[in-house]
Amino acid sequence: MSTDVKALGKVAVLMGGTSAERPVSLMSGQGVLEALRSQGVDAHPFDPAERDLGDLKREGFARCFIALHGRGGEDGTVQGALELLGIPYTGSGVMASAVAMDKVMTKRVWLAEGLPTPQWRRLGAGQHSLEAIRTVPDALGLPVIVKPAREGSSFGVTRVNGYSDMKEAVSLAAQYDPDVLCEEFIIGDEVTCPVLGEGDAAVALPVVRIQAPDGNYDFEHKYVSNDTRYLLPSGLPEAEEREIQRIVVQAYRLLGCRGWGRADLMIRASDRKPFLLEMNTSPGMTSHSLVPKSAAHAGMSYEALCLHLLAQASLDGRSAAEAAGH
Incomplete structure (x- = not known):
């Protein structure tokens, strides 16, 4: 599949931004920028934290590669701005981005359609009292995972092993988001599975099995240290890998995702049942990131992946070619 690089026009790689994930986004964006330039794309870095998005229109950018993570980049807000500017962009549209963030x-949508996700309790802004917090382990058992409802890269996430640690965990998560998600802890294998495409054409890439020291896949083990193992091939039985891919594509389609995404799951050790944790609509593209690793295993280089995603850039309901004709 060859791409007419010149037809892609002037490209902005959106990176940085204002979320807690800014440092990761800058790494992702730099990788994407270099990859696109190596393929002859007229690509330029653009940090929405330092520049007005209106400059994209004023400076004649034809499309955007979104390498922003977290709030302001992955939550539908920048997507909405680009819709209004009429500049096609990579990844999911406004609604899918907002819901998946x-x-x-996300859990409500999946559960409504019968997809498996761990049991959970939401503690809203006014529900952080000791009495409210103490009911969570009663309902979900211990250990329990406590995390912000809308944040990524393992920020503000705690594995709580006892009642006495709940208050501190909720306070930490609440620093990132007033809504705190408490989730049943699934003991077993941690896996992730990327998806490319849209609708019926969406396809899952190979499953990656993650082995972090002591099962603690936190920010440090995601982006900094080299002692986390990523198993490709996953080593899972073929039928199990296929079932995970099937569930992930279904989860992706249900949220209305397009372009690309990556679902994180746990496989319960006791019965090998997979549980969906979350869907990332603007996955990392750093040297440690999992979508490039999975794509490489499927025979797609980092450069080819970046070019493919850029070529698929669109607006809600319109392709880049249609948008250019308006």
Whole structure:
């Protein structure tokens, strides 16, 4: 599949931004920028934290590669701005981005369609009293995972092993988001599975099995240290891998995602049942990131992946080619 690089026009790689994930986004964006330039794309870095998005229109950018993570980049807001500017962009549209960023809303959608996700309780802004917090382990058992409802890269996430640690965990998560998600802890294998495409054409890439020291896949083990193992091939039985891919594509389609995404799951050790944790609509593209690793295993280089995603850039309901004709 060859791409006419010149037809892509002037490209902005959106990176940085104002979320807690800014440092990761800058790494992702730099990788994407270099990859696109190596393929002859007229690509330029653009940090919405330092520049007005209106400059994209004024400076004649034809499309955007969104390498922003977290709030302001992955939650539908920048997507909405680009819709109004009429500049096609990579990844999911406004609604899918907004829903997927909110882990509670994501679970509600999946559960409504019968997809498996761990049991959970939401503690809203006014529900952080000791009495409210103490009911969570009663309902979900221990250990329990406590995290912000709308944040990524493991920020504000705590594995709580006892009642006495709940208050501190909720306070930490609440620093990132007033809505705190408490989730049943699934003991077993941690896996992730990327998806490319849209609708019926969406396809899952190979499953990646994650082995972090002591099962603690936190920010440090995601982006900094080299002692986390990523198993590709996953080593899972073929039928199990296929079932995970099937569930992930279904989860992706249900949220209305397009372009690309990556679902994180746990496989319960006791019965090998997979549980969906979340859907990332603007996954990392750093040297440690999992979508490039999975794509490489499927025979797609980092450069080819970046070019493919850029070529698929669109607006809600319109392709880049249609948008250019308006």
